[in-house]
Amino acid sequence: MTAEAADRTASTDEGDRRRQQRGWYFYDFACSVYSTSVLTVFLGPYLTSVAKAAADAEGFVHPLGVPVRAGSLFAYAVSVSVVLAVLVMPLVGAVADRTGRKKPMLAVCAYLGAAATAGMFFLDGDRYLLGALLLIVANASLSVSMVLYNAYLPQIAEPDERDAVSSRGWAFGYTSGAFVLVLNLVLYTGHESFGLSESEAVRICLASAGVWWGAFTLVPLRRLRDRRIAEGKELPPGQGAVGAGWRQLVATLRDMRRYPLTLSFLLAYLVYNDGVQTVISQASIYGAEELDLDQTTLITAVLLVQVLAVAGALGMGRLARSYGAKRTILGSLAVWSLILGAGYFLPARTPVWFYALAAAIGLVLGGSQALSRSLFSHLVPRGKEAEYFSAYEMSDRGLSWLGPLVFGLTFQITGSYRDAIISLVIFFGLGFVLLARVPVRRAVAAAGNPVPKRI
Template sequence: MTGIADLAPLARAREQKAWYWYDWANSAYYTTVLSVMFAPYMIEVAGNAAGCPDNLDDAATCGNTVDVLGLHLAAGSLPFYLTSFATIFSAFLLPIVGAMVDRSAHKKRHMAFFAWAGAACASLLFFLKDDDWQIGAIAIVLSSILAGCSVISYSAILVDISTEAERDRVSSRGWAFGYLGGGILLAINLAMFLGHDAIGLSSSMAVRLSLLSAAIWWAAFTIIPFVKLSDHPPVGSLEIKGNVFDRSFGQLWRTLKDLRNYPVTLTFLAAYLFFNDGIQTVIYAASTYGSKQLGFGDSVLIGTILLIQFVAFGGALLFGRLAQRYGGYRPILYGTYAWIVIVVAAFFLPAKNVPLFLLVAIAIGLVLGGTQALSRSFYSLLIPRGREGEYFALYNACERGTSWLGTLVFAVMFQLTDSYRPAILALIVFFAVGALLLLRVDPERGIREAGNRVPANVVG
């Protein structure tokens, strides 16, 4: 008898459901801490240390400085310098982590270790208060670096638990789950912050509890994938030798040289760096544009942040369905076109028109989750088997290394024109260049060059 049922799809489905939970877990850190709560609160605490007046409405406008390792940094710029430092340091570390992950049969252990270490560091943000900014500075740098390390392992696991044909669906559901989890905790924390007087909390304590809740959420929900994921043996991984410098930049340089053997992968990576930088800048600038240019108050902006978060949940699922029918490449390309339309619409938005502002926010949410989710899964098809950690380390290191370009263009355009409208419009360049590079990508050729099987929807 040879007609024995193939149980592999059921096993993969169980692992995929467990894998989704890490997106749910770490999204709380990225939304509550990095995107919303940390920067304004750190500016306030650093402003206290710098001696900014108590009656100043916005500590970011105070020119006083704090001493960071002998450097005198403006209190209003401190959180951005800290995240920039974490980004630069990650460029040293991520290639080592990626190569280590490729050689390991215990990817889930690496993911969980980095996650729990990052959550432990993030929990120290609870002690960020009064004028004690130093502990917060250390905590945000370490937790940000460790979060990036955990994502390397997490992304590499995607290849172990899904076939080429399943990759878009699994990645999209993971992103959707992450947006839902991050949005739920953010909604709870924003409600606590807005109603802090009613529940007997100071605004400072409400923020500190919110930061702590994200760390606890991150650590607690990481237990699920750690327990339910299985170990998978490494496939054709390469050994790396040398000192720390050689194993970081040396490994990164070897991976970059190896990319010459995969020109389609290189082209897609270049396209991703441009359109993703545009996406991150739009998200970063949305609240500033809404408040300073369009004149909306905090209640509208907070509602918009939550709206984008929850619409992105549906958007990721929608793009996943489209990818099942058309493959991941075409939805990414058309999503890039949609970003161009969104930026143009934002440029023409009239001031204080809430319905139109929310309509643009809905459009942002729809394409936000989808383009990011499918970029991850499509990229996984373009990299050689057994080197997922190495190539995803490059993916993250390069993404972080160029993430300042969009914000720089936005800032320079505002300085030149004294208006946020041309500043937001200038971001079209990033999406246009990304789209032009995407048009040069041949999905079928790239997947074959990487040694992977071409899903039927890509050929169709």
């Protein structure tokens, strides 16, 4: 029996497959706390305050002798982390597929990110450079680890069950994000009763996300299994994985031209996902500056999004079983456009309407992301999962600056955050058109995969 045949036999063992799926869910459970508590809520304002403490009279810090406005440090550090991740992701994906050792590489990325996050406990005083470095390492590590994590999906789930499995993974992530955020908010708002300063409470919240990430990563590392490399794909004697990885990367870029329908889906995903990410990253600015809402309202709204995203991911997974992933995603893009339209007319200083908008975002956020991931898994040629998912992650991260640029330019020209938020409709409208034009059943067949009954 060949390695490929053996793997196909293993993948049909339902008990083993279910066990691996349950382990796979827990990486979302582990790392989503970083995205919620660290990146979305606590680190941006705190790192900015640390940078301001180190700034000169004009409000600038000087990392490596370069003048940087203290208020821009967080955004620049995130941008650097995105560039670093985009450079590393294709290489890691190629090496993983060429060596068949995704799990050790997942462990390295996860624990590097978790350690950097836990190290944020030491971010105090004027240590803005330490904070920027830890942010770059943690954010890039998370992005690279997601390439490896997503590449397991075709291996552990049959074609007809991937929508449900992907949706459950997102639901696990949003559940942990909401749970830890509640604990962090209790600590933060009641820090004096715990005998802590505000700075100490924030640093504990940051570090706890790293500890959580590292602890629960043990579950997928115990349950997931690496797949044996098919005959003829092993590394030649004397060749290192890194060198072979670079050569494989070049081959992958050429190979992707053979699957134009897969590339068409990636283009559609790049466009509409950029809109999704921009709404999430800019919602707090819109709420604070245009709607005049306080920090407590904004943080509570983030928590509401996390809670409802669990139900949204599971609910849209069920809809996909009846209507197919493509139609369900298209429906979610229409809802996203309606959300932006409602946001444009949202009255200022009315938290209840902002909470209603947050609830709507939560209900479509998890499902649109989960179903996009599962749909793409059908379009990946067998044996090239990590390489192609690196391209998927690059679509997710690599152009994530475009939406904020449109948002910022619109505000700069019009002076209105309402005009800026409505400008993002173009991403969902164009993404809808591009996705609608992709014949997904033909794309699955062209990639050499079995076509599910509903897709």
